Amino acid sequence: MLAADATQHRPYGGNSELRKCVRHGTSHTKSSHLPPTSSTRNPLRVKSHPMWEWCMSLAMMRPMRQPSTFVCGLFFCLLFFLYLSLPSPSQGPCECNDGGALNSVTGYPSGQKSRMYPTDKHKMALLIPFRDRFEELLEFAPHIHNFLSSQRKNHHIYVINQVDNLRFNRASLLNVGFLESGVDCDYIAMHDVDLLPLNPALIYEFPSDGPYHVAAPHLHPRYHYPTFIGGVLLIKRDHFRKVDGLSNKYWGWGLEDDEFYARLKEAHLQVSRPGNLTSGKQNTFRHIHDRRVRRRDMIKCHNQQEVTRHRDRDTGLSTLSYHVQSRKELTIQDAPLTILNVVLECDHAVTPWCDCTENIGNTPRDPKNPARTQDVIVPRLNRKKHLSQDG
Template identity: 35%
Template sequence: MSQALLPKEKTTYEEEESYISCSFRNTVLFAIVVLGRLLYLQAMSTSECSLSISLVAPAFGYESQEVAELATQKTQELEIPKPEEQKQDFCAPKGLVGALAIDFDMDKLEERLQELSENNKDFFENGEHTPENCQVQKLKNIAIIIPFRDMTKDLFRTKQLLYFLYYMVPILHRQNNHFSIYLVNQVHDDLPFNRAKLLNIGFEIAKKDGFDCFFFHDVDLVPESDQNIYECFDNPRHYSGYIDKYNYNLPYNTIFGGITAYSAEAFDKINGYSNEYWGWGGEDDDLERRTIAGAKYKLLRPEAGKSHYKMIKHSHETSNKPNPNRQKLLKAWNNHAKFDGLNSLNYELIERSNDLFFKNITVNLKYSERIPLEKLLEG
């Protein structure tokens, strides 16, 4: 394993571009060096074996056509159907345990990642989980899209991601759906973080990959029960209304941040998120306006008792400063919703790679090509 790049205090423009383009893979590798030996990455480097079983039927000679036809009938009755022919029943959850004891003890992280790898590595291929011997229903091909950037000194966001994987991978496996976790990582760390644009990019890529249900998911939220079923409906849903940080109460009735779930049709209908919320705040309320007031969907949430979330606590990052224009943009949401979103999405794909439990997408958001504020406000 090569030594991961370490942050530098000063670089030339060329060195900075080279460093930035190294993608989140190097960040994860550096985290591994810091946190210790993570067996889940070792699993990626091992060779994969495939087992195929072929049934060979010997040829026999028969004295009469009647006997031959009878033998053929019996052989057909005994034939074992191909795996794809066995997928008749719809996939259903297996082995749900209900309420989970969630904690984020960083001293146990290495041990728990070893456990994650040993128990789940065989269910994944190229960062994708596919149920066996069942048929996946429409709107249950799930892409979990996570916006990401780690500029913390102690790589705390990366540790959050690893704990997110530790809990979410087994939960989603027991729910027995086809799913993949997309980590959309923003480069150019000196620029404002754009959560919404990263989520739009993840949607566009995952949709091309064949997914039809999209969870826009913050990395610091983990469900407290595996009976909180991840699935999409025709109407979008806000999942994270009840978080321990707020004593499992809604901070305000129209809150729409944290985790939302959309079908492809619904997200296309609202033109996705706005791409122009640079910095912290406002993009989730803008999405709520587009969804409820604009597209006339209902504001729906799962049953409160089964949709509690625990937050991996953290202090506000100084690199993600509040957006000074967020209130102006939110007030004018209807002026820019039709031309600011999926239909104006522009970015540069720096790297795409598949890790064991997730797919990594590293992008340049092209900050210099953003829509002027005056046009957004005036429409």
């Protein structure tokens, strides 16, 4: 939907490429990428440079005498070093990548999504749950890529785009992103596409001691209640697996973060947050979502409201059902990213509210079945104190 795969193979370009790779320390060059030759003595012989031909002609003009071995060796050594010192006819650096394909979209060898910083021993998968927010993505991708590159953080952006006809399920999309991002990323960032970090003191560090909530309640421009962990949350892969990811029951907007907080608390994982920043709620992040343009899906149907108020002990990463329709690589203003077009599957017997087109409004609770009082995860909020005007 957003872009198509665009990769191309570029083999070594004759002796000029070989020469550059020799100068700069080539990797293993495959002979299949070199021009064919008729020489049986030197299978790696390539088309000569005009200066080389001139030197060889000069050597042949010498009287046919029997020079000493030392003089001949010295003469040809000088010619070889002269050959290496000549300027290459082509411009640009040598891509000494074992003759592999170069990705014309990212500009890096195939399989390498982003620039790697040797000083950072970790790699972060930036997971963006997504649907119909193209304008926001155009602004978010280059902003976050430049922000993290300035911190020299190894990272790659994964946009998990829900393309089915069901209601939006942010939690399930994050579960998909975790499974599809690969083990080369040892921690993930659950990141909203409409939240741009502004303060460079917000460091997206590897959360070795436990989940790290970057968009803390005292910094987020809208949500300020103590148990809030939405916006931007960093977590190690093993910690995410330990709590079985997020619940898959949250179709529509809201509450999936509150249920995830309950999972972290049960697993005794302490959430830490940034402190001692000079910025606050107004200038730490920029919230670019406009609810007047894109209304949030806050419809409740069937028994959704009752079920989603409580801790989910049945679904999660281990029960996720989906398939990836397509996988696209593209860049937005030099920011490389991967688009995963995902189709989620719904068990209507468990969560009939994944599609509310036929049943709008909550089903009245059976008076014979008392309301559950345990495992309630919905915080009681003073809206004036804990919520700001949405931007």
